[in-house]
Amino acid sequence: MSLLAQLNAPFMYLLCGGIILFVALVCVFFMIRAYRAGKAMGIDTTKMKRVITASATFTLLPSIGILLGVIALSGSLGTPWPWLRLSVIGALHYETQVAEAAAEAVGLQSLSASLMTPTAFSTICLLMSVCIMWGMVFSVFFNKRYLRRLGAGSKSGKPGGGFGDRAMTAMFIGLICAYMGSYIGGFVSGNGLFRCAGSWIPLGVVAVACLSMAGFMWLYEKKNAVWVESFSIAGSMILAMAAAVGLSALA
Amino acid sequence: MYEDKNKLFEQYNRGTHRYGRVACVLTLVMLLSAPFLIGRYLGAMPDLAAFGKGFLAIGLVWLVSCVAEYLVYTPMLGAGGGYLAFITGNLINMKIPCAVNARDIVGVKAGTPENEIISTLSIATSSLVTILVLALGVMLLIPLQPILQSPVLQPAFDNVVPALFGAMAYKYFRRNLDIAVIPFVLMSLLFILVPSLTSSTSFMILPSGGIAILIAWLQYKKKAGAA
Structure with missing residues (x-):
């Protein structure tokens, strides 16, 4: 065997x-x-x-x-x-x-x-x-100790109006910025500094995902299509991934 | 009513830590025993000298990464979500965005009992779906392999992460443009000037997140001072 x-x-x-x-x-x-x-x-x-x-x-x-x-x-x-x-x-x-x-x-x-x-x-x-x-x-x-110290498991249980919630959102924005920066850097300098010869497909995918998300948010906010919110990320991803296939054919 | 809710939450939280620790320890025991059981089955136990060498070469880097991930993501995930996410993995590309999205949909704030419940539900669901998809995929590996590996679909699967973060970026940037602009510009410049950093994007989350938190903190202080 x-x-x-x-x-x-x-x-x-x-x-x-x-x-x-x-x-x-x-x-x-x-x-x-x-x-x-x-x-x-x-x-x-x-x-x-x-x-x-x-x-x-x-x-x-x-x-x-x-x-x-x-x-x-x-x-x-x-x-x-x-x-x-x-x-x-x-x-x-x-x-x-x-x-x-x-x-x-x-x-x-x-x-x-x-x-x-x-x-x-x-x-x-x-x-x-x-x-x-x-x-x-x-x-x-x-x-247990870490969360207690951070106040995440605080005894007050009051809705997080303090900085904690804002900090978590900021950390997540930082995470997204790091990935966005890597796609831009990959395109601009991925094949030599400032040659703009790297792959632009991730940037195209990001753009399509953003536009799709904007469309879903519009449906949710302006047309009161509440059901859209649960599927907006998955829907945007499907459209962006489908776009990746098309963009790769163009590249 | 408020006290009752707190009492219930405290009781729930104590249980979460107890069960979370037990689950982590049992999973660790199973994961660390598996290579030795496999070694016994194959008639070749792990080479501990090579393991030591390998750990020094790659393990220390991941140890640092794990420390950073633990410190940064645990507050985002809460107790129950944290235990489950560290057991099931795929934090950056799935569990964190999933928990943040869930929190956003129902409008709960970090550090509240509601967030703890929502985060746990979200991570547990996400983990179960992944386990199910992988189990089905493994069962159907032979018929699925040509479809999933078809050159036509390859770009779609190569771009799962840009698709995910693109959608999340719109949602978060438009509401927090004041926080996002500086880290976005700085990270773009950094990756343009040092393109080799692209292979260490997960490490770059720390400075990027640090800058975003600093900006948020300055704004928070300013607002608090003005109030």
Whole structure:
């Protein structure tokens, strides 16, 4: 039996699937608890249902992108391990990078099924797990104290009229600005300083997503199409991703 | 009524930390045991010397990144959302925008009990949908692979993140243009002048977010002073 066949064997699916199932149950448990607590605290159940619908539609497209990450890694690591990594704790941008770097660290020339050895595989698995586990470790030890200190779990429970809410919005704007800046930089200097020879497709996609979102917001605000709000992000993403196909054909 | 709500929330929050910690510890044990179980199955345990070398080469960089992610994102996600997001991953490209969007839709403020509930519901739903999509995708891998990897659709999937942040940018920039302009211009200039930073965009979130928070804080102080 080849190594890749072993990596795709039922044992691997059982092991990885079992861990994923556990995490799914944890999510269901937290979801039910939050819903019940919200109801007991008097939060409108319609609002909570809207959050669930909006979050589900929001997640669909990025999840397909993550599935592509599983497919990309399955050629060298088999399917079950990337499936586990990208369902639990992992991140799309992290897994491919770390898998490559881990392969080099264990002495492989590149991340490839033909070069993979059983020892290299188990070592890569350990490295991929350990390198990204710290968020969980910090959560175990510091979450309660950290949130209490920040006042996020404050006893007053007063609506956050202070700076905290504004700071969170600002942080998120900073996050968006970093990505927008990288697309602009990629286009202007991606293929030589100020040559404007880099890829303009991400910028085109951003523009289409912005315009689509503007259209959805107009429907919501001016035409009172309340239903639009839950699907506006997912809808804008679909239109922008479709535009990416068209723009690539033009490029 | 107000006190009852607080009491309920405190009780809920205590439970969230208790269950969150247990879930994290169990997940960690499973994730760290898996490579050794796989090693046993393959008849080749992980090479700990190579692991140590690899950790020094790549692990330390990610350790720093994890510290930054933890400090920045935990307040955004709250307790329940935080535990779930760090267990299920994909924070920047999915969980954070998803939780922020959910918060925005129902109009709750960070740091309130409502935000805690909404954030947890949002992250749990998002995680379950991802788990479901990946499970279905893995089951249907053979028929789906040619479609998902078709060269025609490739640009669409290569641009999921620009599509996501483009839509979010419109929503957030138009309401907070005063906060967004400076970090946007600075980040654009920085990436233009140092294009190699593109591969470290996730690290650049920190200075960008720091600048945005500083501007927001100055505005907050100004408004507080004027009031």
